[in-house]
Amino acid sequence: MSGGTTPGRYRAEAARTLAERPSVRTAVTSATDHSNVNRGRAYATIDSERWRDWARDTKTHLLTHLDRYLEQAEASLLRNGVRVHWAETAADALTALSGIVREHELKRAIKGKSMLTEELGVNAHLEGLGVHVREADLGEYIVQMLGEPPTHIVGPAIHKSLADCQRLFHERFGTALDADPDTLARAARAVLREEFLSADLGISGANFLAADTGTIALIENEGNIRLSTSLPRIHVAFVGIEKLVPRLEDVAGFVQLTTRASTGQPIGNYVSLIQGPRRVGEIDGPDEVHVIFVDNGRTRLLADEAAWEALRCVRCGACLNICPVYRQTGGHAYGWTYGGPIGAILAPALLGLEESMPLPFASTLCGACADVCPVRIPIPDLLLHWRERAVEAGLSSTSEAVGLSAFTKAAEHPALFGAAGTLLRWLPWRAGGRALPILGGWLQERSAPEPSAKSFRQLWKDGIE
Amino acid sequence: MSATEPGADAGGKQRILGRVRAALSGRSTVDHPGPFESWRPPDTTVQIAVDRFAAMLEAAGGEIVRLPDEAAARDWLWGFSKDFTSAALGETLPEPLRPALPIAAADVAPLGISRARGAIAETGSLLLDARDGRRAQLLPPTHVVFVHAADVHVTFRDAVISMKGDLPSALGLHSGPSKSADIGHIMVKGVHGPGRLIAVVIEASSP
Numbered sequence: 001m002s003g004g005t006t007p008g009r010y011r012a013e014a015a016r017t018l019a020e021r022p023s024v025r026t027a028v029t030s031a032t033d034h035s036n037v038n039r040g041r042a043y044a045t046i047d048s049e050r051w052r053d054w055a056r057d058t059k060t061h062l063l064t065h066l067d068r069y070l071e072q073a074e075a076s077l078l079r080n081g082v083r084v085h086w087a088e089t090a091a092d093a094l095t096a097l098s099g100i101v102r103e104h105e106l107k108r109a110i111k112g113k114s115m116l117t118e119e120l121g122v123n124a125h126l127e128g129l130g131v132h133v134r135e136a137d138l139g140e141y142i143v144q145m146l147g148e149p150p151t152h153i154v155g156p157a158i159h160k161s162l163a164d165c166q167r168l169f170h171e172r173f174g175t176a177l178d179a180d181p182d183t184l185a186r187a188a189r190a191v192l193r194e195e196f197l198s199a200d201l202g203i204s205g206a207n208f209l210a211a212d213t214g215t216i217a218l219i220e221n222e223g224n225i226r227l228s229t230s231l232p233r234i235h236v237a238f239v240g241i242e243k244l245v246p247r248l249e250d251v252a253g254f255v256q257l258t259t260r261a262s263t264g265q266p267i268g269n270y271v272s273l274i275q276g277p278r279r280v281g282e283i284d285g286p287d288e289v290h291v292i293f294v295d296n297g298r299t300r301l302l303a304d305e306a307a308w309e310a311l312r313c314v315r316c317g318a319c320l321n322i323c324p325v326y327r328q329t330g331g332h333a334y335g336w337t338y339g340g341p342i343g344a345i346l347a348p349a350l351l352g353l354e355e356s357m358p359l360p361f362a363s364t365l366c367g368a369c370a371d372v373c374p375v376r377i378p379i380p381d382l383l384l385h386w387r388e389r390a391v392e393a394g395l396s397s398t399s400e401a402v403g404l405s406a407f408t409k410a411a412e413h414p415a416l417f418g419a420a421g422t423l424l425r426w427l428p429w430r431a432g433g434r435a436l437p438i439l440g441g442w443l444q445e446r447s448a449p450e451p452s453a454k455s456f457r458q459l460w461k462d463g464i465e
Numbered sequence: 466m467s468a469t470e471p472g473a474d475a476g477g478k479q480r481i482l483g484r485v486r487a488a489l490s491g492r493s494t495v496d497h498p499g500p501f502e503s504w505r506p507p508d509t510t511v512q513i514a515v516d517r518f519a520a521m522l523e524a525a526g527g528e529i530v531r532l533p534d535e536a537a538a539r540d541w542l543w544g545f546s547k548d549f550t551s552a553a554l555g556e557t558l559p560e561p562l563r564p565a566l567p568i569a570a571a572d573v574a575p576l577g578i579s580r581a582r583g584a585i586a587e588t589g590s591l592l593l594d595a596r597d598g599r600r601a602q603l604l605p606p607t608h609v610v611f612v613h614a615a616d617v618h619v620t621f622r623d624a625v626i627s628m629k630g631d632l633p634s635a636l637g638l639h640s641g642p643s644k645s646a647d648i649g650h651i652m653v654k655g656v657h658g659p660g661r662l663i664a665v666v667i668e669a670s671s672p
Contacts, residue, residue, distance in 0.1 A: 051501075054501055058497060061498070070482060086478040138645045161649055162650075165648045181653045182653050184648050185645065186655075213629065226599070230599040249501065252501060266521060266525075267621075268640070271590070271638035272637055273635065275634055275635065282633065293481070
């Protein structure tokens with residue numbers, strides 16, 4: 001789901017957002033500021049360095065034994081009475097869904113919040129099958145009514161102000177234009193409660209899937225996921241193959257770290273641990289649970305020795321919240337499901353390198369994302385990796401290609417690096433940088449940095465005081 | 466696409482596993498780092514665990530009532546439930562903890578009453594078992610949950626390990642009321658699940 005744009009239009013869409021919809025920047029900056037403060041507090045009350053080491057190592061262990069854990073997970077799911085499907089592509093996943101819909105003649109779907117279903121285009125597919133589909137997460141419901149994709153992994157509607165919501169709800173539900181958020185939420189609750197009670201298909205993603213018990217773990221605050229996975233008679237969970245964790249005990253660590261990184265909560269107000277369909281003696285719960293394991297480019301990423309670490313991602317959104325680039329525009333400008341730094345290092349594998357240009361360049365490489373990532377994905381390194389690949393493939397503009405290859409060459413030759421530093425120190429920076437053929441365009445909207453009198457290498461040689 | 470059911474085509478699964486194996490061939494592996502260690506003060510007593518559980522649940526917007534025994538819990542419930550016209554009850558709720566109210570279906574009852582299988586101190590979570598009935602845990606706007614102090618686990622990991630041999634179709638960890646900040650970044654309660662969550666801790670061990 002790209003909202004009618006593509007990554008290739010990133011620069012134009014970002015510029016358009018800033019020029020035509022300045023309220024988006026205000027709303028996104030305010031919401032992400034809030035998340036950043038909360039994450040900082042939540043990390044400060046735990047040994048966050050040790051937790052993050054543990055999470056990195058557990059996910060790396062999982063990924064380096066993924067074949068074994070996938071087989072174990074399938075066996076556990078089957079033992080629990082869950083039906084398991086394997087989808088190599090988005091089309092395969094949607095075909096599996098079609099099969100379930102036809103088998104049970106399903107008519108009404110309710111969906112708990114899930115980014116993978118956005119990636120696969122589940123809503124449009126269901127509508128094509130004649131199935132009524134309703135997003136149940138309040139933010140997802142708002143963007144669904146507006147015909148927009150989510151702007152953020154965790155907060156789909158953070159680009160909307162209260163006034164935007166008041167207008168939308170006034171048009172849809174007849175609430176007053178100055179209705180307070182409680183009134184608006186009550187209106188949405190009433191509509192969605194009917195949807196929950198009448199749905200025959202509940203759809204979810206999965207935050208984690210424990211291989212040893214076959215447990216599907218889902219985190220949320222509203223209850224939309226608990227209801228979507230409890231009330232309808234069929235539950236279908238779409239699970240990226242990288243979402244596995246070895247043991248149910250590991251879920252205990254990952255749930256807490258993910259919510260601390262994401263919203264700063266010690267835990268989501270609702271966590272579902274699902275082991276399959278309703279059992280004998282239970283009075284409610286779905287008659288059938290299906291898990292659709294989705295590859296859709298993930299094995300391609302795993303095969304990339306330099307870039308596979310992006311698969312550790314737990315979709316907390318911390319790298320979006322902290323990114324000075326994402327915060328200017330929100331997620332729509334990126335033109336596909338996953339915006340921000342994590343999206344820029346997933347896109348080349350999931351969409352293809354050419355299709356994801358110029359997203360790996362939509363970053364200042366400031367490194368803030370790596371500082372907050374709960375699973376320690378070296379995001380700036382991976383952005384550089386994809387930039388190099390793009391240059392090799394002739395996909396980046398000439399200036400970027402010349403700059404990057406020159407930097408690489410200089411960095412490999414100390415003498416050349418030193419000489420280049422000296423040369424740059426003497427260039428006419430204060431004239432606005434226009435003398436520099438490569439940086440001229442870039443500097444038109446920026447002030448050039450003033451070089452220090454001595455290079456770091458010179459200071460080092462002289463003995464830093 | 467393939468469903469791994471008897472007789473189904475397993476081609477998709479085999480091709481995905483084949484690509485995973487090819488990707489990992491020659492790749493160095495990493496050992497599991499071992500147990501996740503989190504909140505565990507030395508000599509954690511039931512009292513310390515319940516204090517932490519109460520503080521965490523309250524910080525997340527939940528309400529706490531601590532009572533010495535089941536008789537006190539019953540008295541409290543009879544008083545509390547006077548403001549309600551009917552209630553939906555958990556399947557495993559013991560007789561003494563049933564209110565003097567008409568029983569109603571969960572989708573119309575203003576009050577849901579459940580018995581928790583346990584709780585988690587470090588996160589302030591109630592452990593709700595599907596065998597108690599999910600609808601009563603989710604649909605009424607106010608949710609009262611009874612839990613015995615002796616069933617409060619110190620960590621999430623401890624709770625998971627204790628339940629591993631006896632898992633129902635679903636466990637719900639409820640750590641506060643239903644809430645959302647999706648409308649204009651302002652927090653509201655009771656979006657889909659109960660807007661009020663009241664945990665009643667019965668401090669004495671069950672009779």
